[in-house]
Structure formats: C-alpha cells, structure tokens
Amino acid sequence: MKLKNWALLLAFGLILSVLAACGGGSSEKPSDNAGKGTEGTATEGENVLNFVNGDTIPSMDPSLATDEYGFQFLGTTMEGLYRLGENAQIQEGIAIDHTVSDDGLTWTFNLREDAKWSNGDPVTANDFVYAWQRAVNPDTGSEYGPYMMNGVIKNATAISTGEAPVEDLGVKADGDYTLVVELENPTAYFESLTTFGTFLPLNQKFVEEQGDKFATSSDTLLANGPFILKDWESTSNSWNLVKNDDYWDADTVQLDKMTYEVVKKPQTGVDLYEAGTVDRAPLSSDLVDQYATHEDYTVEPQTAMYFLKMNETRNEALANTNIRAAISRAFDKEAIVNEILNNGSLVANGILPSDFSRMPEDSPEAGTDFREVNGDLVTYDVDAALEYWNKGLEELGTDAVELELLGDDGESAKVMGEYLSNQLSTTLPGLTVTLKNVPFKQRLDLDSNMDYDLLISGWGPDYLDPYTFLNLFLTDGDNNKMGYSNPKYDELINATTTELATDNAARYENFLEAEKVLFEDAAIAPIYQKAVAQLVSPKVQGVIVNPFGATYEYKWASVGSAE
Known part of the structure; x- marks a missing residue:
C-alpha cells in the first residue's frame, strides 16, 4: 500500500510513499471545531476520541483508493468478507465462514443475513460481485483492482486488459448470501486478501445513482462497517466518524465518535495534545528528545x-x-x-x-x-x-x-x-x-x-x-x-x-x-x-495496530480513564 505511504502518512510528520499508494491542502492552524462534535459543540458524556491526520483523504472509493489514508477510513467505515482482529487473526465480517475445494481453486463464502448498508439495504453476495468486477473493469481506471486481482481471481488479467468482459470474472453470487470465488491458481494468502479495501462490497444501485459524485463527500457514500464518515468532502481538513447503529455487530462497538483534524506540523499536533484537544500526536525527531520521558510516550513498530x-x-x-x-x-x-x-x-x-x-x-x-x-x-x-x-x-x-x-x-x-x-x-x-x-x-x-x-x-x-x-x-x-x-x-x-x-x-x-x-x-x-513515536492518551484503549491493510482497527476500541 502506498504510504503517506502509511503513504502513511499516518504518522503525519513522516515521509510517505506508498503503496503501495494524494491529498489537497492542509491546515496548520487547528479549526474552530477541532476536538468538538459534528455541530461544533462539545460531546461530553459520549465515548469520543480525537485524532490528527497527516493530510486529506485522497479517495473513499474502494476501487480507486491506493494509499494508507484512503484504506484506513475505508476499513473503519466498511466491511468485507473478513476483517483483522488482534495479532492479525481473521475475524468474521460479512462472511461467517467459507469452504475451499480440494484443488484450492474454489472458495465458497457463506454470508450473514443481518448486514445492512447505512441506507437500510441488505448487504448481499451481488454487492461483492459488482464491486470486484468494477475494480478490474478497465473503464473504472482502478490501480489496485488489477494489482490485487490479476493472477489471483480467475480471468481478472484478461478483463483488466480489455480481452474479456467483466462478467467472466471468477466471482459469482449463488443466491443473496453465498459468494463463490474461482482463483487462477491456489493462493496461500487469499483469506487475508479478503480483509483488504479493494475487496470491499459496493451497493450497485447507490453507486450508479451517484455517478461521478460517488465517494466525493459524506452524502455520496454508504457504510456497512462499524462507523460512518460525516462532515467530509474530498478537500476537507476535518471530518468525523460516528458509530453506525445499523452495523450488524454494533453492540461490540464502544466508541460513539472519532474526530479528525489535518495537521502537518508535529509541533501543532503536540500543542493540541498538551491542550487536551487530541488524544494522539506523532512526534518528529526533535520532539522525541523533548518527550521521550513523558508518561504518554510510546514507540509503535x-x-x-x-x-x-x-x-x-x-x-x-x-x-x-x-x-x-x-x-x-x-x-x-x-x-x-x-x-x-x-x-x-x-x-x-x-x-x-x-x-x-x-x-x-x-x-x-x-x-x-x-x-x-x-x-x-x-x-x-x-x-x-x-x-x-x-x-x-x-x-x-x-x-x-x-x-x-x-x-x-x-x-x-x-x-x-x-x-x-x-x-x-x-x-x-x-x-x-x-x-x-x-x-x-x-x-x-x-x-x-x-x-x-x-x-x-x-x-x-x-x-x-x-x-x-x-x-x-x-x-x-x-x-x-x-x-x-x-x-x-x-x-x-x-x-x-x-x-x-x-x-x-x-x-x-x-x-x-x-x-x-x-x-x-x-x-x-x-x-x-x-x-512511530507518539504521545498517546491512556484513554485510548483497545486500538489494534495491523501489520498490513489499514494501520488501525477501531472496532474494539474504547475510551478509558485519562488518569
């Protein structure tokens, strides 16, 4: 994945790639809403965490995202067949289980029937078929679709080069809740691939209704994951994630909201942290010398x-x-x-x-x-x-x-x-x-x-x-x-x-x-x-750091005592 490369950029002060991986302007001065709720008012009594981000989000289109920021927020707001849990262990997502043929070429995923999009539509096997076909369709212009699927999903290479129709892709819906995937060759890492952003489902009717506006703002996005992206446009320097009450496993999600502010200067992030406005601040080298003995100092390999x-x-x-x-x-x-x-x-x-x-x-x-x-x-x-x-x-x-x-x-x-x-x-x-x-x-x-x-x-x-x-x-x-x-x-x-x-x-x-x-x-x-050297508040609990894909997993995160 391109880093901000993470292209990442996740440590906003560091050099990024990237993926194997875009952001407009940035704000070096915190906005008036930094650390506040959607309407600019404090969110006392809610489980809220406030973060800085190293740049704007380049794209929230799963077919077009190439960088860590895009995949981070896609992973937080959406869910594929599986997602990563503690120690990179595969956890249930839209799929509850799967079987693999003896030759390793056919994977059959059984999908849950209680997963919904944020507009109330059910998440079905057809959503995966459409999304994966869209990602390898040369008309889409996806970089990651061919990169992730060519040589893996049957016929993906021929489709991405215009030599075969998208309908030939080795992914089919057997009813609404069974997805059958055919591979070109046995692929040892295919299960972990299904956790990645390029393999997320898409609601075809919604995407086509939005046309060129799809994934350019909060109003032109749908979520099916733990959180919903709010107050965001493609050039936004701040945005919010709020709990998705319609998520199939919403009872597990403890956070009500996360706020984000684009900050490029490490000193600005530290100032916000010291003021109690944000709960995590990456440190540049000079700030490490200053804060290495701070009780909230951490190094994240x-x-x-x-x-x-x-x-x-x-x-x-x-x-x-x-x-x-x-x-x-x-x-x-x-x-x-x-x-x-x-x-x-x-x-x-x-x-x-x-x-x-x-x-x-x-x-x-x-x-x-x-x-x-x-x-x-x-x-x-x-x-x-x-x-x-x-x-x-x-x-x-x-x-x-x-x-x-x-x-x-x-x-x-x-x-x-x-x-x-x-x-x-x-x-x-x-x-x-x-x-x-x-x-x-x-x-x-x-x-x-x-x-x-x-x-x-x-x-x-x-x-x-x-x-x-x-x-x-x-x-x-x-x-x-x-x-x-x-x-x-x-x-x-x-x-x-x-x-x-x-x-x-x-x-x-x-x-x-x-x-x-x-x-x-x-x-x-x-x-x-x-x-990444950071200051991290003790109130930030249960955040998982992934070795691949989205850097952070917040599904199991919570707000603890800051004392």
Missing part, C-alpha cells in the same frame, strides 16, 4: 518500508546500473533513523521488513525471519559508492549528473529530503540534487505518471506474504512506475503464483533469490523500516 525509487526512463543517468548502485550506498541510514527520525525506526538493507514473514515449516530455515535469512543486501558504504559512481560516469561519458528528488511537503519530509540531497551531492562528486516537495496527492499523481527522477516512497504490506512487497517490481507492474525490468526477476516472482503456488518452501526460496536479484540490479535504495 510497523512493517512499512521506505526507499528511494529511481526512475530509469526520465533521466539517462538512472538507466545506468552503476549510478543507481552508487546512490543506494551513498547516504548514512543510521544517521537517518537515529537523528532525523529518532523514533525507533530501523535501518533498511532490503525490501522485506523485519518481523513480518517467517520461513515456512517445510523450509530448512523453518520459523526464521525472512529478513534474517537474506541478510543485508545493500549498506551505506562510501568507498563502494564512489567506485560505482566513477564507473557509471565513465559509461555515461560525463562528469556531472543532475537529478530531482521528489517528496511530500510535510515538515519532516522536507528535512529528510534535504538530508538525502546533501548526502548524495556530498558523497558523489559531480552530482547535483534539487528538491521538489509537493502535497501528498500531487506526489502520488507524479509517481503514477512517472514524472520524477528520485522519489521518497513507502510501502505498507497488503497481506501477510512476501509477494506483497516483491511483486512491486515486476516488469510493467501497476506499482513499478520506475521502468525497472529483469526477466529473471519476473520469472522467479511469477512462479510463486503458478507452478510453485502449492509448494510454500519453494515459493520462499524464489522470494529469497528474487530479492537478491533486485539489489544486484540496484533497482531501489532502501532507507528505513518505519516506527
């Missing part, structure tokens, strides 16, 4: 990875492997995590994060962390960087290279960009790096259009499998967007979803080898694995 994308198509220099190899070794990552971020983030020397995926039981390294098995694939090394750099310059026939570095316009993002620019220009003689900082939504657009040289990007996993990171770099992949292509890499990764689909040990061996190929090619320059 996450599985999002941040890295430099290097566009091989716009700038001739970046088409050179030695130039890319030099860049990936030319900046001090320890200084980034210890001084710039200063929030518990870890140095990244690969694309798979630590403590995310372990080797399967039938593997020789059974139970060992994937990152530990593959080790460090690219580290900070000035001597090696200079050697690669000089080779690259010689091959290019030049002694000077000019590159543009694209990043978000948040305060910490600007600091990160300035540091990387300085490090690269200082370490590599003849390199000039100019900075371009833009709002998150604009950065996503520039990324999608490959209109950049270097890009500070982030990716949060969409499901619990190495494929969620490694498929990003397939030739012409929807989230590649940097011109990288290696047939050997493609062969290794594609085999994990075809001939090796039922051999998990062999799949993981391919993943290990493919990651090595990626860094032999110097396709990207890893920077860090994200953690």
Whole structure:
C-alpha cells in the first residue's frame, strides 16, 4: 500500500510513499471545531476520541483508493468478507465462514443475513460481485483492482486488459448470501486478501445513482462497517466518524465518535495534545528528545518500508546500473533513523521488513525471519559508492549528473529530503540534487505518471506474504512506475503464483533469490523500516495496530480513564 505511504502518512510528520499508494491542502492552524462534535459543540458524556491526520483523504472509493489514508477510513467505515482482529487473526465480517475445494481453486463464502448498508439495504453476495468486477473493469481506471486481482481471481488479467468482459470474472453470487470465488491458481494468502479495501462490497444501485459524485463527500457514500464518515468532502481538513447503529455487530462497538483534524506540523499536533484537544500526536525527531520521558510516550513498530525509487526512463543517468548502485550506498541510514527520525525506526538493507514473514515449516530455515535469512543486501558504504559512481560516469561519458528528488511537503519530509540531497551531492562528486516537495496527492499523481527522477516512497504490506512487497517490481507492474525490468526477476516472482503456488518452501526460496536479484540490479535504495513515536492518551484503549491493510482497527476500541 502506498504510504503517506502509511503513504502513511499516518504518522503525519513522516515521509510517505506508498503503496503501495494524494491529498489537497492542509491546515496548520487547528479549526474552530477541532476536538468538538459534528455541530461544533462539545460531546461530553459520549465515548469520543480525537485524532490528527497527516493530510486529506485522497479517495473513499474502494476501487480507486491506493494509499494508507484512503484504506484506513475505508476499513473503519466498511466491511468485507473478513476483517483483522488482534495479532492479525481473521475475524468474521460479512462472511461467517467459507469452504475451499480440494484443488484450492474454489472458495465458497457463506454470508450473514443481518448486514445492512447505512441506507437500510441488505448487504448481499451481488454487492461483492459488482464491486470486484468494477475494480478490474478497465473503464473504472482502478490501480489496485488489477494489482490485487490479476493472477489471483480467475480471468481478472484478461478483463483488466480489455480481452474479456467483466462478467467472466471468477466471482459469482449463488443466491443473496453465498459468494463463490474461482482463483487462477491456489493462493496461500487469499483469506487475508479478503480483509483488504479493494475487496470491499459496493451497493450497485447507490453507486450508479451517484455517478461521478460517488465517494466525493459524506452524502455520496454508504457504510456497512462499524462507523460512518460525516462532515467530509474530498478537500476537507476535518471530518468525523460516528458509530453506525445499523452495523450488524454494533453492540461490540464502544466508541460513539472519532474526530479528525489535518495537521502537518508535529509541533501543532503536540500543542493540541498538551491542550487536551487530541488524544494522539506523532512526534518528529526533535520532539522525541523533548518527550521521550513523558508518561504518554510510546514507540509503535510497523512493517512499512521506505526507499528511494529511481526512475530509469526520465533521466539517462538512472538507466545506468552503476549510478543507481552508487546512490543506494551513498547516504548514512543510521544517521537517518537515529537523528532525523529518532523514533525507533530501523535501518533498511532490503525490501522485506523485519518481523513480518517467517520461513515456512517445510523450509530448512523453518520459523526464521525472512529478513534474517537474506541478510543485508545493500549498506551505506562510501568507498563502494564512489567506485560505482566513477564507473557509471565513465559509461555515461560525463562528469556531472543532475537529478530531482521528489517528496511530500510535510515538515519532516522536507528535512529528510534535504538530508538525502546533501548526502548524495556530498558523497558523489559531480552530482547535483534539487528538491521538489509537493502535497501528498500531487506526489502520488507524479509517481503514477512517472514524472520524477528520485522519489521518497513507502510501502505498507497488503497481506501477510512476501509477494506483497516483491511483486512491486515486476516488469510493467501497476506499482513499478520506475521502468525497472529483469526477466529473471519476473520469472522467479511469477512462479510463486503458478507452478510453485502449492509448494510454500519453494515459493520462499524464489522470494529469497528474487530479492537478491533486485539489489544486484540496484533497482531501489532502501532507507528505513518505519516506527512511530507518539504521545498517546491512556484513554485510548483497545486500538489494534495491523501489520498490513489499514494501520488501525477501531472496532474494539474504547475510551478509558485519562488518569
């Protein structure tokens, strides 16, 4: 998932991608309604939590969302077949159970009959059929539909490329409350996929009635999850989530409301926290030093990875492997995590994060962390960087290279960009790096259009499998967007979803080898694995932090004592 990449942005002061993942203006001055109810009046006596958000919500359309903010609020207001509970355990959603055929290709989901949309319509199997068909229909223009479904759902690839009608998608309704899904190949992670935002249902009649206005404001949205989005338009700098009393499991939901205010400056968020206006505030590195001994200080490890994308198509220099190899070794990552971020983030020397995926039981390294098995694939090394750099310059026939570095316009993002620019220009003689900082939504657009040289990007996993990171770099992949292509890499990764689909040990061996190929090619320059340092009020209880998908799960959250 693109991060704010989380593209996330969830820690509004950090650099974001993203997903494998848009926001308009922002407010650095709290609005008059910050921390208040929908009508701007205090909500005493209600179970209310008040939060800041790093930017506006780019999209609330499940077919079009690509970033963490969009998936966060989709996950809070909507529900798919399943949702994630504590420790990423799959919990009932609209599906109460399912069966899988012996060959692993046909999944039959039994749906509950008491789930409703917020307009009173029942949630049915047809809502999933329509939503999934819409996501892969090329007329929709979805990025994540093809990305998540191609090669997984039967005929998705042919449909997304215009070679087959949407009706051929391997998803059918057997009555109102039975959904039958046919897969292209056995897919080890398919159950976890069903928790992700792209697989949410949609009420076809409502969507078509709204037309181009669908999902552009609270009035053009429907909810079927724990909360309803209120007071929101696509450019809103504040909004509210209120409990959905028509949710099938409303008795479990304890929160009455959550309020959100767009705040980009960490100091502003801390000021709101100290004033008791908000209940959680991410900290920038300078604020960590100030608040590390605060009783509400917490460090939240996450599985999002941040890295430099290097566009091989716009700038001739970046088409050179030695130039890319030099860049990936030319900046001090320890200084980034210890001084710039200063929030518990870890140095990244690969694309798979630590403590995310372990080797399967039938593997020789059974139970060992994937990152530990593959080790460090690219580290900070000035001597090696200079050697690669000089080779690259010689091959290019030049002694000077000019590159543009694209990043978000948040305060910490600007600091990160300035540091990387300085490090690269200082370490590599003849390199000039100019900075371009833009709002998150604009950065996503520039990324999608490959209109950049270097890009500070982030990716949060969409499901619990190495494929969620490694498929990003397939030739012409929807989230590649940097011109990288290696047939050997493609062969290794594609085999994990075809001939090796039922051999998990062999799949993981391919993943290990493919990651090595990626860094032999110097396709990207890893920077860090994200953690978030925050002030969190003791009253924030029961919030689950997910390792993939929406960062936070609030279904089981509650308001405790702030004392």
